[in-house]
Amino acid sequence: MATTTLDQQTVPQQWGHRHLLDLERLTPVEIRTLLDTATLFKQATDGCRRKLTVLGGTTVVTLFFENSTRTKTSFSLAARRLGADVIDFSASSSSLSKGESFIDTAKNLEAMGIDAVVVRHVTPGTPHLLAQHLSVGVINAGDGPHEHPTQGLLDIFSIRERLGDLAGVTVGLVGDIAHSRTARSNLWGLVKLGAKVIVCGPPTLVSDRWRELGVEVSHDLDAIVPRCDVLNLLRIQFERQNTRPFPSVREYAHLYAMTRERLKRAKKDLLILAPGPINRGVEVTAEVADCPQSLILGQVANGLAVRMAVLWLTCGPRHPDSAGAAAAGSHPHARMC
Amino acid sequence: MATLLIRGGRVVDPSQDIDRIDDVLVRDGQVVSIGHAGAQPIGKADETIDAGGLIVAPGLIDMHVHLREPGREEDETIESGTRAALAGGFTSVACIPNTEPPIDTQAAVEFIHQKAARADTCNVFVVACVSRNREGKELAEIGQLVEAGAVAFSDDGAPVYDAELMRRAFEYCRMFDKPILAHEEVLELSRGGVMHEGLVSLVLGLTGMPAAAEEVMIGRDIALSEVTGGRLHAMHVSTAGGVALIREAKKRGARVTAEACPHHFTLTDESLRGFDSNFKMSPPLRTQADVEAIIEGLVDGTIDCIATDHAPHAREKKMLELDRAPFGILGLETAVGLCVTRLVATGRLGWPRLIEALSTLPAKILGINRGTLRPGAVADITLIDPHLSWRVDVQSFRSKSVNSPFDGWTLQGRAVATIVGGRVKHRLS
Numbered sequence: 001m002a003t004t005t006l007d008q009q010t011v012p013q014q015w016g017h018r019h020l021l022d023l024e025r026l027t028p029v030e031i032r033t034l035l036d037t038a039t040l041f042k043q044a045t046d047g048c049r050r051k052l053t054v055l056g057g058t059t060v061v062t063l064f065f066e067n068s069t070r071t072k073t074s075f076s077l078a079a080r081r082l083g084a085d086v087i088d089f090s091a092s093s094s095s096l097s098k099g100e101s102f103i104d105t106a107k108n109l110e111a112m113g114i115d116a117v118v119v120r121h122v123t124p125g126t127p128h129l130l131a132q133h134l135s136v137g138v139i140n141a142g143d144g145p146h147e148h149p150t151q152g153l154l155d156i157f158s159i160r161e162r163l164g165d166l167a168g169v170t171v172g173l174v175g176d177i178a179h180s181r182t183a184r185s186n187l188w189g190l191v192k193l194g195a196k197v198i199v200c201g202p203p204t205l206v207s208d209r210w211r212e213l214g215v216e217v218s219h220d221l222d223a224i225v226p227r228c229d230v231l232n233l234l235r236i237q238f239e240r241q242n243t244r245p246f247p248s249v250r251e252y253a254h255l256y257a258m259t260r261e262r263l264k265r266a267k268k269d270l271l272i273l274a275p276g277p278i279n280r281g282v283e284v285t286a287e288v289a290d291c292p293q294s295l296i297l298g299q300v301a302n303g304l305a306v307r308m309a310v311l312w313l314t315c316g317p318r319h320p321d322s323a324g325a326a327a328a329g330s331h332p333h334a335r336m337c
Numbered sequence: 338m339a340t341l342l343i344r345g346g347r348v349v350d351p352s353q354d355i356d357r358i359d360d361v362l363v364r365d366g367q368v369v370s371i372g373h374a375g376a377q378p379i380g381k382a383d384e385t386i387d388a389g390g391l392i393v394a395p396g397l398i399d400m401h402v403h404l405r406e407p408g409r410e411e412d413e414t415i416e417s418g419t420r421a422a423l424a425g426g427f428t429s430v431a432c433i434p435n436t437e438p439p440i441d442t443q444a445a446v447e448f449i450h451q452k453a454a455r456a457d458t459c460n461v462f463v464v465a466c467v468s469r470n471r472e473g474k475e476l477a478e479i480g481q482l483v484e485a486g487a488v489a490f491s492d493d494g495a496p497v498y499d500a501e502l503m504r505r506a507f508e509y510c511r512m513f514d515k516p517i518l519a520h521e522e523v524l525e526l527s528r529g530g531v532m533h534e535g536l537v538s539l540v541l542g543l544t545g546m547p548a549a550a551e552e553v554m555i556g557r558d559i560a561l562s563e564v565t566g567g568r569l570h571a572m573h574v575s576t577a578g579g580v581a582l583i584r585e586a587k588k589r590g591a592r593v594t595a596e597a598c599p600h601h602f603t604l605t606d607e608s609l610r611g612f613d614s615n616f617k618m619s620p621p622l623r624t625q626a627d628v629e630a631i632i633e634g635l636v637d638g639t640i641d642c643i644a645t646d647h648a649p650h651a652r653e654k655k656m657l658e659l660d661r662a663p664f665g666i667l668g669l670e671t672a673v674g675l676c677v678t679r680l681v682a683t684g685r686l687g688w689p690r691l692i693e694a695l696s697t698l699p700a701k702i703l704g705i706n707r708g709t710l711r712p713g714a715v716a717d718i719t720l721i722d723p724h725l726s727w728r729v730d731v732q733s734f735r736s737k738s739v740n741s742p743f744d745g746w747t748l749q750g751r752a753v754a755t756i757v758g759g760r761v762k763h764r765l766s
Contacts, residue, residue: 024540101657123658124542125612144660145542181542209539 006044006054010319011312012037019131019138020310022147023188031153031189037309038157038302045081048304055082058315059114063089063106064141065121070276070300071141071151075118078307084315087114102126103133110134116315119143137314145179145237151275152185154306156193158295159230161302162271167194172224174200174256175234175283178207178245182275183234187215198224201256204245205236221256225266232273233258233283249282258284263291271295339383340364341759346388346720350395351693352709361393363716366759370712386761388720391753394692395710396428396717398699399669401493401518401572401596401644404430404461406452407445408437413649413737415449418669419458420735421647423763425669426752428717429460429707430647431699433518434471435494441466441477446485459757460717462488462705467506467517473498476506483513488703491518493572496554498524503558507567516568516594516702519558521579522620526550531659533606533621541609543659546621552578559586559593570702571595573646575620577630584639594702595634596644599675600666600742602631608742614655614662615742618648632685635694642698643691645672649738667741670734675743677723677750688723720754722765727751 014033023031042048060079062072072088079086089109106117116137119127124146131138142148156166163169171190177183177199187210190197197215199206210217218224225231236252238244246252258272272284272294280286289296341363348359348371359372362382399422405413413421415432422430432449434440440449446463453461465487466477471494479490490510496519497503506517527546532538534545555571559582562569574580574595586593600618605625608616616622634640645668655662676695680686686694696719700708707717729746731739755763 101653103656121658123660126658128612129658143542147542178539179542184540184542207539209536212536213540 006040006052011316013319015313018314019127020149020314021127021131021138021140023149023152023185023192024147026192028192031192034153034306034309034313035157035160037313038153038305041308041312042302042305045308048081048301048308051081051083053083054312055079055084055315058084058116059087060084060116060118060311060315061087061089061109061114062118062141063109063120065102065119065126066142068120068141071120074300074303075141075307078304079311081304082308082311084311103129106130106134110136116311139310139314142181145181145184147185148181149185150303150306150310151182152189153310154299154303155182155186155232155273155275156189157302157306158273158299159271162295163229166190168196169229170196170198170227171230171232172198172200172228173232173234174221174258176205176236177201177210177234178205179237180234186232187213191215198228200224202246202252222262222265225262228270229267230271230273231258232275233278234275235277235279235283253282257282258288260285260287263288269293273299275299339759341716341756342382342385343388343393343718343720344385346391346393347688348393348710349688349692350710351689351697352395353711355710356689361710361718363718363756363759366716368710368712368714368716371710386720386754390722390724392688392721392723394719394721395696395708396755396757397426397673397695397719397752398429398431398703398707399427399645399647399672400431400642400699400703401598402430402432402647402669403435403649403665404432405436405649407448411651411737412654415452415461416456416458417735417737418647418649419453419456419461421669422459423755423757424735424752425671426673426719426721426755427459427669428719428755428757429462429705431462431464431488431703433464433491433493434466435492439466439471440464441469441471441482443481443485446482446487450486458762459755460707462703464489464491464518466490467492467497468502471495473502476502476509479506479509479513479515483515487515488705489516489518489570491520491572493518493520496520496522496524500557500561504561504565507561507565507569511565511567514568514704516570518570518572520572521551521554521558521574523550523553526553530621531617532609533623535606535624537606537609541612543609546619548576548578548623548627551576551620552582555579555582559583559591562593563589563591566592568592569594573598573601573620573644574631574634574640575601575623575627577627580630580634580639584634584637587639594641594698595639596642597631597635597640598644598646599668599672599679602628602635603675603679604742612659613742614657614659615666615740617659617662617664618646618666619664632680635680636685636690641694641702643672643676643694644699645669649736650740651738652740655738655740665740667734667736667738670736671729671741671743671748673721673752674727674729674748674750677721678748681723682749716756716759718756719752720756721750722753723750725749725751725753
């Protein structure tokens with residue numbers, strides 16, 4: 001699709017939100033719209049390399065209360081690729097360290113006339129609170145262990161690029177499910193698109209309660225490897241736990257690391273994803289991380305496409321009488337407050 | 338001699354097994370009689386209140402209130418908290434000693450009494466600390482605190498963590514026949530938690546506080562109470578397992594009583610889906626099964642009474658990210674409405690049992706001469722309109738804080754007059 005056409009386009013009517021807070025509350029149609037839009041932008045930018053002007057005059061703020069290099073860079077680059085101005089707001093250098101509340105900080109930014117906030121925070125629900133208090137678009141770039149919707153979308157985007165329709169595809173999410181926002185966003189997106197999801201790890205990190213959401217729970221990686229079309233290997237989030245959930249990293253790696261031996265028992269065309277940062281030797285060995293089936297670096301590139309899509313859908317021009325224009329500000333969370 | 342006649346209301350006084358339409362006569366701050374059976378004719382009084390269609394009950398008693406003074410006057414003061422109590426229909430509150438400094442000396446008890454006298458609102462009964470400075474290391478001077486007027490002992494806000502100290506406290510309090518009001522929580526199990534551990538916390542990625550954190554500690558305290566003969570009162574019971582443990586203990590004849598809070602029989606952990614810190618409290622909101630068990634416990638008497646755990650926090654402290662916001666919810670001004678809406682209007686509790694839970698039994702547990710309309714009793718009386726439908730508006734609260742998740746709710750039932758010592762201290766305009 002040519003850039004000129006994109007410039008004149010309005011946000012598709014299937015997309016009714018001004019925020020992207022989580023994947024749990026999106027419909028399958030909305031998730032497909034996000035993924036299709038990402039495909040569109042990937043093509044229109046020759047694989048995310050060329051610059052567009054569809055968000056010219058728009059200002060996006062990245063408000064990161066938690067350290068991040070890759071996600072923040074990816075969002076900044078995606079916004080610039082669309083012609084938006086980007087301001088990086090580093091929470092540690094701000095008045096937050098002087099005791100100002102995060103809502104006051106965000107309201108100050110809003111008063112400067114920005115259009116969207118990309119927020120990362122250690123506490124679940126913080127983007128949802130911002131969406132209630134601000135009139136600008138809010139995009140969740142990771143809220144504690146809750147959700148990381150653009151990471152979930154880019155993982156699914158990468159799988160869809162290789163396998164097409166996700167219906168019937170078996171995806172294993174392996175590792176620290178308890179503390180992983182990536183796991184939650186993946187889980188919701190995959191389930192909504194008809195994939196079969198298996199969560200796998202020790203019971204201290206993988207609760208049997210996940211079954212209540214319609215996913216399979218396994219504590220035995222060897223048993224599930226042969227059945228999976230995709231494995232998504234999640235990092236152990238040592239920083240989020242009170243006590244270590246297993247006796248030693250050595251024992252964890254013995255039971256749950258994706259090794260060459262385990263790869264031998266997998267389907268030939270098994271896809272391997274890892275949201276990173278990856279801990280080589282813990283959840284995945286170096287030779288598996290770098291094997292041909294690994295999509296790890298492809299994921300990073302697709303992150304740009306997904307984030308361009310999200311920024312455009314939340315900030316882009318709306319058709320005057322579209323559902324999106326009418327529904328602005330009517331996200332479920334806004335109604336709940 | 339000043340007389341007050343409350344005419345034609347439904348008089349509900351479980352302490353005398355009374356539930357009938359009748360008149361109540363008050364003279365000089367004391368109940369003279371109910372009805373015409375007494376020697377004196379009723380008819381001429383200095384003041385008459387028409388109570389037709391209203392419940393006339395012994396004054397309600399909230400035995401679990403955080404008045405925050407001294408130390409956190411930005412959240413609540415003795416005056417603002419007791420005004421909130423009057424507006425909610427409470428003629429007495431028991432204040433919990435986790436103030437700054439904690440109430441662990443005679444002087445501190447005296448301070449509360451003086452402040453309460455100056456406020457001239459409702460009665461304030463003082464709960465004092467179990468341990469010195471509420472540190473859980475050595476016993477506070479319990480005997481002297483009793484002399485100063487403390488009615489019970491509690492380190493609430495936190496459990497008495499050292500089991501041996503708790504054992505000594507039970508033993509020592511026996512000699513004064515005072516109960517220990519226990520905050521039941523194993524802290525290691527709930528560390529870092531902001532809500533109940535369950536499916537909702539799993540989905541939201543919020544750290545959970547398992548039901549076991551409460552149940553394990555209730556189990557410990559029942560065992561210590563039984564081994565010592567001391568009186569245990571389990572505060573804010575929130576779990577089905579806790580209710581079951583208390584039911585079994587009572588069957589064995591243990592000296593155990595318990596309270597539940599209106600929010601714990603009204604809301605569940607599903608409320609946290611909006612990430613609103615007004616729903617963050619300790620113990621946390623549990624599941625629908627727990628709500629059912631608490632109501633069942635109130636019905637069969639396993640849970641003796643209803644207390645609010647009124648826990649004010651200034652708006653700027655509560656309006657934070659969920660994990661930084663403090664635990665706590667206002668209770669005094671919504672309690673009657675929630676009890677009537679959730680328990681009486683649904684047919685689960687009759688009025689006599691509700692009044693027993695809100696007045697008769699709190700008075701009995703605390704050993705205070707309240708909770709009855711017997712002739713000669715202090716005339717603390719609450720008039721409740723059982724059908725009044727009203728909208729909760731936190732801006733109209735007497736409390737200094739507004740941390741209530743019930744703002745905007747429509748409730749049935751409200752106190753319309755609160756009478757303390759024969760004086761009408763609050764009337765709904």
